[in-house]
Amino acid sequence: GAVVSQHPSRVICKSGTSVKIECRSLDFQATTMFWYRQFPKQSLMLMATSNEGSKATYEQGVEKDKFLINHASLTLSTLTVTSAHPEDSSFYICSASSGLLPLTDTQYFGPGTRLTVL
Amino acid sequence: ELKVEQNPLFLSMQEGKNYTIYCNYSTTSDRLYWYRQDPGKSLESLFVLLSNGAVKQEGRLMASLDTKARLSTLHITAAVHDLSATYFCAVHFTSGTYKYIFGTGTRLKVLA
Numbered sequence: 001g002a003v004v005s006q007h008p009s010r011v012i013c014k015s016g017t018s019v020k021i022e023c024r025s026l027d028f029q030a031t032t033m034f035w036y037r038q039f040p041k042q043s044l045m046l047m048a049t050s051n052e053g054s055k056a057t058y059e060q061g062v063e064k065d066k067f068l069i070n071h072a073s074l075t076l077s078t079l080t081v082t083s084a085h086p087e088d089s090s091f092y093i094c095s096a097s098s099g100l101l102p103l104t105d106t107q108y109f110g111p112g113t114r115l116t117v118l
Numbered sequence: 119e120l121k122v123e124q125n126p127l128f129l130s131m132q133e134g135k136n137y138t139i140y141c142n143y144s145t146t147s148d149r150l151y152w153y154r155q156d157p158g159k160s161l162e163s164l165f166v167l168l169s170n171g172a173v174k175q176e177g178r179l180m181a182s183l184d185t186k187a188r189l190s191t192l193h194i195t196a197a198v199h200d201l202s203a204t205y206f207c208a209v210h211f212t213s214g215t216y217k218y219i220f221g222t223g224t225r226l227k228v229l230a
Contacts, residue, residue: 034217034218036220041225042223043206043220043221043222043223044161044206044208044220045220046217046218046219046220049217093160093161106151106163106166107218108163109153109160109161109163110160111159111160112159112160114158
Protein backbone atom coordinates (compact mmCIF):
# COMPACT_ATOMS: atom_id res chain seq x y z
CA GLY A 1 0.00 0.00 0.00
CA ALA A 2 0.88 3.65 -0.27
CA VAL A 3 3.25 4.85 2.44
CA VAL A 4 3.86 8.39 3.61
CA SER A 5 6.69 9.21 5.97
CA GLN A 6 7.29 12.27 8.09
CA HIS A 7 10.48 13.48 9.65
CA PRO A 8 11.12 14.19 12.41
CA SER A 9 8.53 12.38 14.49
CA ARG A 10 9.20 14.62 17.46
CA VAL A 11 10.95 17.94 17.77
CA ILE A 12 11.53 20.27 20.68
CA CYS A 13 12.82 23.73 19.94
CA LYS A 14 13.32 27.06 21.60
CA SER A 15 11.00 29.97 21.02
CA GLY A 16 12.08 32.06 18.04
CA THR A 17 13.76 29.28 16.09
CA SER A 18 12.52 27.72 12.86
CA VAL A 19 11.63 24.08 12.40
CA LYS A 20 11.32 22.15 9.16
CA ILE A 21 9.11 19.09 8.83
CA GLU A 22 9.43 16.78 5.83
CA CYS A 23 6.66 14.72 4.29
CA ARG A 24 7.57 12.06 1.73
CA SER A 25 5.51 9.69 -0.36
CA LEU A 26 7.66 6.58 -0.49
CA ASP A 27 6.11 4.46 -3.22
CA PHE A 28 3.92 6.76 -5.28
CA GLN A 29 3.99 10.21 -6.79
CA ALA A 30 1.96 12.71 -4.84
CA THR A 31 0.55 15.48 -6.98
CA THR A 32 -1.16 16.96 -3.95
CA MET A 33 -0.12 17.08 -0.32
CA PHE A 34 -2.10 18.39 2.59
CA TRP A 35 -0.87 19.73 5.90
CA TYR A 36 -2.98 19.50 9.03
CA ARG A 37 -2.47 20.48 12.62
CA GLN A 38 -4.16 18.87 15.55
CA PHE A 39 -4.36 20.21 19.07
CA PRO A 40 -4.80 17.74 21.93
CA LYS A 41 -8.18 16.04 21.88
CA GLN A 42 -9.34 18.07 18.91
CA SER A 43 -9.97 17.39 15.28
CA LEU A 44 -7.59 17.86 12.39
CA MET A 45 -7.54 21.33 10.96
CA LEU A 46 -6.48 21.72 7.35
CA MET A 47 -3.71 24.29 7.12
CA ALA A 48 -2.83 24.23 3.45
CA THR A 49 -2.92 22.26 0.25
CA SER A 50 0.16 22.05 -1.89
CA ASN A 51 0.52 20.92 -5.48
CA GLU A 52 3.87 20.01 -6.91
CA GLY A 53 5.57 22.94 -8.55
CA SER A 54 3.08 25.58 -7.52
CA LYS A 55 2.39 27.75 -4.52
CA ALA A 56 0.47 26.29 -1.63
CA THR A 57 -3.13 27.28 -1.00
CA TYR A 58 -3.56 28.27 2.62
CA GLU A 59 -6.75 28.05 4.62
CA GLN A 60 -8.26 31.15 6.08
CA GLY A 61 -6.52 32.19 9.25
CA VAL A 62 -3.27 30.35 8.52
CA GLU A 63 -0.32 32.72 8.17
CA LYS A 64 1.61 32.06 4.97
CA ASP A 65 4.75 33.75 6.25
CA LYS A 66 4.74 31.72 9.41
CA PHE A 67 4.04 28.31 7.91
CA LEU A 68 6.13 28.03 4.76
CA ILE A 69 5.21 25.13 2.51
CA ASN A 70 7.35 23.89 -0.34
CA HIS A 71 6.30 21.05 -2.63
CA ALA A 72 9.44 20.83 -4.70
CA SER A 73 8.98 17.33 -6.11
CA LEU A 74 6.32 14.70 -6.57
CA THR A 75 7.53 12.86 -3.47
CA LEU A 76 8.47 15.63 -1.04
CA SER A 77 6.72 18.50 0.67
CA THR A 78 8.13 20.49 3.55
CA LEU A 79 6.49 22.63 6.20
CA THR A 80 8.69 25.19 7.93
CA VAL A 81 7.40 26.80 11.09
CA THR A 82 9.25 30.09 11.24
CA SER A 83 9.99 31.93 14.48
CA ALA A 84 8.13 29.28 16.44
CA HIS A 85 6.32 30.20 19.63
CA PRO A 86 4.77 28.01 22.33
CA GLU A 87 1.31 28.41 20.79
CA ASP A 88 2.65 26.66 17.67
CA SER A 89 3.14 23.50 19.70
CA SER A 90 0.92 20.91 18.11
CA PHE A 91 0.75 17.62 16.24
CA TYR A 92 1.36 18.24 12.54
CA ILE A 93 0.17 15.60 10.08
CA CYS A 94 0.70 15.53 6.36
CA SER A 95 -1.17 13.51 3.80
CA ALA A 96 -0.51 12.79 0.16
CA SER A 97 -2.75 12.07 -2.76
CA SER A 98 -1.78 10.78 -6.17
CA GLY A 99 -4.74 12.34 -7.93
CA LEU A 100 -4.61 9.76 -10.66
CA LEU A 101 -8.03 8.17 -10.10
CA PRO A 102 -10.41 10.89 -9.01
CA LEU A 103 -13.23 8.55 -8.18
CA THR A 104 -11.28 6.28 -5.90
CA ASP A 105 -8.37 8.47 -4.96
CA THR A 106 -7.72 8.94 -1.32
CA GLN A 107 -5.21 10.61 0.90
CA TYR A 108 -2.55 8.65 2.70
CA PHE A 109 -1.49 9.99 6.04
CA GLY A 110 1.96 10.34 7.48
CA PRO A 111 2.65 9.31 11.08
CA GLY A 112 2.69 12.90 12.31
CA THR A 113 5.24 15.21 13.91
CA ARG A 114 4.85 16.41 17.45
CA LEU A 115 6.28 19.90 17.83
CA THR A 116 6.96 21.35 21.25
CA VAL A 117 8.15 24.93 21.47
CA LEU A 118 9.68 25.92 24.79
CA GLU B 119 -19.59 27.32 4.78
CA LEU B 120 -18.07 23.86 4.73
CA LYS B 121 -18.95 22.14 7.98
CA VAL B 122 -18.75 18.57 9.17
CA GLU B 123 -20.31 17.65 12.48
CA GLN B 124 -20.18 14.42 14.39
CA ASN B 125 -22.17 13.20 17.31
CA PRO B 126 -21.74 12.16 19.90
CA LEU B 127 -18.40 13.74 20.79
CA PHE B 128 -17.81 11.23 23.55
CA LEU B 129 -19.14 7.73 23.86
CA SER B 130 -18.62 5.32 26.69
CA MET B 131 -20.15 1.93 26.15
CA GLN B 132 -20.08 -1.56 27.56
CA GLU B 133 -18.53 -4.42 25.70
CA GLY B 134 -21.06 -6.32 23.65
CA LYS B 135 -23.33 -3.33 23.04
CA ASN B 136 -24.20 -1.69 19.74
CA TYR B 137 -24.01 1.99 18.94
CA THR B 138 -24.00 4.42 16.02
CA ILE B 139 -21.88 7.49 15.37
CA TYR B 140 -23.35 10.14 13.08
CA CYS B 141 -21.61 12.46 10.65
CA ASN B 142 -23.50 15.37 9.06
CA TYR B 143 -22.05 17.66 6.42
CA SER B 144 -23.16 20.97 5.04
CA THR B 145 -22.89 20.76 1.26
CA THR B 146 -22.52 18.44 -1.67
CA SER B 147 -19.64 16.00 -1.56
CA ASP B 148 -18.43 13.23 -3.82
CA ARG B 149 -16.95 11.01 -1.14
CA LEU B 150 -16.74 10.49 2.58
CA TYR B 151 -14.11 8.78 4.69
CA TRP B 152 -13.98 7.25 8.13
CA TYR B 153 -10.74 7.12 10.09
CA ARG B 154 -9.58 5.78 13.40
CA GLN B 155 -6.97 7.50 15.54
CA ASP B 156 -5.30 5.99 18.58
CA PRO B 157 -3.76 8.33 21.18
CA GLY B 158 -0.55 9.92 19.96
CA LYS B 159 -0.82 8.28 16.56
CA SER B 160 -1.79 9.33 13.06
CA LEU B 161 -4.89 8.24 11.20
CA GLU B 162 -5.84 4.77 10.07
CA SER B 163 -8.19 4.62 7.12
CA LEU B 164 -11.33 2.56 7.74
CA PHE B 165 -13.77 3.22 4.91
CA VAL B 166 -14.34 5.36 1.86
CA LEU B 167 -17.92 5.82 0.69
CA LEU B 168 -18.44 7.02 -2.83
CA SER B 169 -22.14 7.00 -3.63
CA ASN B 170 -25.58 7.35 -2.17
CA GLY B 171 -26.63 4.20 -0.37
CA ALA B 172 -23.07 2.89 -0.12
CA VAL B 173 -22.53 0.49 2.74
CA LYS B 174 -19.22 -1.00 3.78
CA GLN B 175 -18.43 -3.40 6.58
CA GLU B 176 -15.23 -4.55 8.20
CA GLY B 177 -15.45 -6.69 11.29
CA ARG B 178 -17.63 -5.01 13.90
CA LEU B 179 -17.78 -1.70 12.03
CA MET B 180 -20.22 -0.79 9.30
CA ALA B 181 -20.40 2.55 7.52
CA SER B 182 -23.17 3.92 5.33
CA LEU B 183 -23.82 7.05 3.32
CA ASP B 184 -26.99 8.97 2.51
CA THR B 185 -25.97 11.81 0.20
CA LYS B 186 -29.47 13.25 0.05
CA ALA B 187 -29.56 13.71 3.80
CA ARG B 188 -25.82 14.54 3.83
CA LEU B 189 -25.40 11.97 6.53
CA SER B 190 -23.07 9.10 7.16
CA THR B 191 -23.21 6.62 10.00
CA LEU B 192 -20.61 4.37 11.57
CA HIS B 193 -22.28 1.49 13.35
CA ILE B 194 -20.51 -0.55 15.97
CA THR B 195 -21.77 -4.05 16.62
CA ALA B 196 -20.99 -5.95 19.82
CA ALA B 197 -18.22 -3.56 20.84
CA VAL B 198 -14.93 -4.86 22.20
CA HIS B 199 -12.27 -3.00 24.17
CA ASP B 200 -9.90 -2.89 21.17
CA LEU B 201 -12.31 -0.54 19.41
CA SER B 202 -11.55 2.20 21.93
CA ALA B 203 -10.17 5.10 19.90
CA THR B 204 -11.22 8.39 18.34
CA TYR B 205 -13.18 8.11 15.11
CA PHE B 206 -13.29 10.86 12.51
CA CYS B 207 -15.32 11.27 9.40
CA ALA B 208 -13.86 13.43 6.65
CA VAL B 209 -15.73 14.84 3.70
CA HIS B 210 -14.23 15.60 0.35
CA PHE B 211 -15.55 18.88 -1.03
CA THR B 212 -15.00 19.85 -4.64
CA SER B 213 -17.18 22.91 -5.10
CA GLY B 214 -14.82 25.82 -5.65
CA THR B 215 -11.91 24.01 -4.13
CA TYR B 216 -10.53 20.55 -3.59
CA LYS B 217 -10.20 19.80 0.09
CA TYR B 218 -11.04 17.44 2.89
CA ILE B 219 -12.77 18.68 6.01
CA PHE B 220 -12.72 16.59 9.13
CA GLY B 221 -15.53 16.11 11.56
CA THR B 222 -15.19 16.97 15.20
CA GLY B 223 -14.33 13.39 16.14
CA THR B 224 -15.99 10.89 18.47
CA ARG B 225 -13.95 9.58 21.37
CA LEU B 226 -15.07 6.04 22.00
CA LYS B 227 -14.29 4.16 25.17
CA VAL B 228 -15.41 0.57 25.43
CA LEU B 229 -15.58 -0.67 28.99
CA ALA B 230 -14.82 -4.28 29.78
